[in-house]
Structures are given as structure tokens and as C-alpha cells.
Amino acid sequence: MYRDDLKNAISNSIERNPTVFEKNLHTQMEVLVSAPLREVAAQTDRPRLRGAIIIDGVDECEAEQFHDVLKADLHPARANEKDQFEILTVLQEASSDPSFPFRILIASRPERVFRDFFDPENTAVPFAHKLDLHEQYNADADITLFLEAQFNRLRRRYKFLPSWPPPGTIPKLVENASGQFIYAATVIRLLETPHRETPKALLASILEEGVTPRRTSSPFGQLDALYARILESSPDARLSIQWIRSIKELNVRTTSSASNVNLLLQTDPESDEAEHLLGNLHSLIQIPPLGDQGTARYGFYHKSLFDFLEDFDRCESGNHEKLYFEQDAIEVFMWDMFIRACMNLPDNFLVFLAAVPRCIDRRVASSSSKVYITPAGAVWWMSLAITHQQGELIWDLFQNIHSSCSRSRRCHRACRTWSSAILRRLGSIKWIAPGLLWPSREGVLAAENKEFNSLLLKAIPDVGKGPVAGDLVEDF
Secondary structure, eight states: OOOOOHHHHHHHHHHOOOGGGGOOOOHHHHIIIHHHHHHHHHTTTTTTEEEEEEEEGGGGGGGGGGGGGGGTTTTTOOOOOHHHHHHHHHHHHHHTTTOOEEEEEEEOOOHHHHHHTOOOGGOSSSOOOOOOOOOOOOOHHHHHHHHHHHEEEEEEEEOOOTTTTTTTHHHHHHHHHHHHHHHHHHHHHHHHSOOSOOHHHHHHHHOOOOOOOHHHSSSHHHHHHHHHHTTTTTSSHHHHHHHHHHHHHHHHHOOOOOOHHHHOOOTTSOHHHHHHHHOOTTTTTEEGGGGGGOEEEEEEEOOOHHHHHHHTOOBOOOOOOOOOOOHHHHHHHHHHHHHHHSSSSOOHHHHHHHHHGGOOHHHHHEEEEEEEEHHHHHHHHHHHHHTTTOHHHHHHHHHHHHHHHHHHSSSOHHHHHHHHHHHHHHHHTOOOOSSSSOHHHHHHHHOOHHHHHHHHHSSSSTTTTTOOGGEEEEEO
């Protein structure tokens, strides 16, 4: 229901508190929601507000600022459970306000934080009713109805005979789903997206595919087998998984368009590597149309894909080949792609490239990577970062890369290259490090962030065209 009085109350509250979007969640709820609702409730000449707020996937929520690797030293990363507990607490406090006119419905998987939060034994006065869909609701009937409707649609679309799908198909798929609606939805997406196999052949392979005893011991066994089969339809399943997990990290930390992601991750800017790797994976990934990729982002249909990809025991092919990557391996992959991408590329990509290190654990990646940036490339990227106001990132890059070095040994190669480029620039303006006669790693680390940024602004020139590609990267 549209209410101009509520809209005006929220607008006025924002004008009185212009920094509210930088505050914590409790303050934002009070300023943006609770206070305006109390103001409207006091107007007795207007109809009473009523309604429901439905929030799905709360188990997938996290407060991104607490997971920014740039601020790891200042704000230790919080577990997702703490972020989700904060969201639940804020919603509970809002619903207990007499002026709050809405009922709140929260849908989530039964993770521990939700079980504990809504457990009646953990609160003096129960405040919510719980409906456990696994125990109190049989999803098979709804999955059957969904599959019947979707197969009817596919039959009309492809002009198949009424005998398709074969008898027993839907009961078999419902059994495979084990109450997981995402299994049925993924099967249908696979059948309706362009693929080198026909829908009939795809369906037959899904029904005939044997499930290993290891998978059958898990309630997600059939879903795992389906995910593995789809991923193996890519010409390079392991590389496509590295892309998928990198895209997830980039989506969280940057406003990365699909075209920028492609420029970063593909090894040949002239190729269409994204289509080559991901073209058969439309049932897992939301891939923007080619004409929209300059502004639209990649997306994913369901969190269960990453539950599969990030679980060592589950993530394997139909032939038991491991498809799993440790998170450190993904960090190194992204770092390697970042170093390779430091070349003269379109301006909108340069803005994105300046911020890419924010997405990577640089302690791990720089010390383990076998792709090295040259001194010219390091200076060029620093200039790029300053041009796009990423001075704080240079500070953290310097600290994080050097922190992975051993005090008893020479700094590793990446540290020597990056820090030397910074120190030479500071030396060029005759800056004296605290307590020292010449800039040093320890001297820079002793400086304040604010002082460091002001010095960089003096020391680093505009980015210009940058060095040629061949001067930027060494690969060993």
C-alpha cells in the first residue's frame, strides 16, 4: 500500500540524519523504519497501516563491511552467524514496538543460529511461531505439481509427443529431489536452456546416471550429482569452477559488470573465453545477454551451488575426480588474473581493475603466486589506484604483502617489487621515514595511513597510458 505520509516521514528522517546509511543496523532500523512508523501511527485521522513483510534467504545474509579483507587488522572478520543474529535481533526489536504494524515472516534453512534464536526455551516470552517445512510439510506434492506444469510447457515448446516424458519420470525426479525444490528447478533450467544435447537426451542421462554410495549417504547426493554433471558439460570443468568462485568474490566486493569480470579472468582479451567456459552452465549461472554485459552482473540461482563447490567431500565429478579448490587456490587464481590484466585496457575496466585487490587475500596470493608483476607494472598500477582514489588500498597492499615475509629471510619477490616501487616514489620527494634517513619498509609501516596517502598523492604521477603489456608481467 502506498502511503505518502509514510514516504514523507522517511524522507524527513533521512534529511535530519544524513549519515544514517553509515550507521549500524540498529540505528538504521530506528531512523528509517521505526521512527517514521511511530510518526504515522500518531496521526489518528489516517487509516491504520497493516501488512506483512516476507524475508527469504536470511541464512544467506551477511554484513559485507565486516568481511572486507582491507580492514581485517582493524575489524576482525565476524562469522556469518553473528551478522544473521544481528539481523534477527533488529527485526525482533522492531516487531515488539506497539507502533510497528506489520507481521514478519522469515524463511531460512534451519542453521544453528536460527534454531537457537527461535527456540522457546531461550526466551522468557515466546515471540514467534515456527513452521519446520521438513517435519510439518511434505514438499513432494508441490515438486510434483511444479514438474508436471513445466514438462507440459516444455512439451509444447519443443513439440514433443504426449508420451514425453516417459512414464515414471516425474516420480523418479521427485524421489531424487529428496524435498529439495532446487533440484527440480535446476533440472528444468537445464532442459530449457540451449545445449549441445537435446532435452530428451539430457533427461535420459539424468535419469540413468548412477549415484555413488558416497553420495547416497548424503541428503544432497542427487543434487550433487546433478551439479557435477552440469559442470562437466563445460569444456574445462575445473577452470569454469575457478571462474564461478571468483565471480562470487568479485560480486561481493565490487560492483563488477559481466564484461569487466570477463576482461579480468580471461587469458586472451580477444577471445570469448567466458562463452566457451560458461555457455553450457546457464542452468547454474544467470548470464546477462551479450548487449547488457557492460552494465549487468553475473548472478547465481541458489546458494546450494556454493555449498557443493566449497565442500571437499561433496565436490567431485561422476568419475570421483575432485573438482574442489581450497579458498587459497582461488585467491591465487584471482591474483594471477589481476597481475596479467595490468595493461592498457578500456577506462571503465581500469576503474574496476584499481579495486580488484580488495577482493583478494593478498597475504596468501602474493606469496604463493608464480606470476610476477614487473617494477614498471607495479608503478603503473599504483598510479592507476591513486587516480581512482584507492590510496588506502595501496597502504593495505603494502602492509599485507610485506606481512607474509619472514623476518629472518629476504622478502619474497612480489614484496620486493611492490614495496620498492612505493619506496622509490617516496624517496623521489625526499621523505624521511620516522627515525630513519631513507624510506624503508619498516619506516613506511610506522607511518600513519593518512600521512601515507598524502605522500602518495605527491609522489605518484597521473596514470597516463601506462606501460606496454609486455613490460608488466613475468610468468615463471
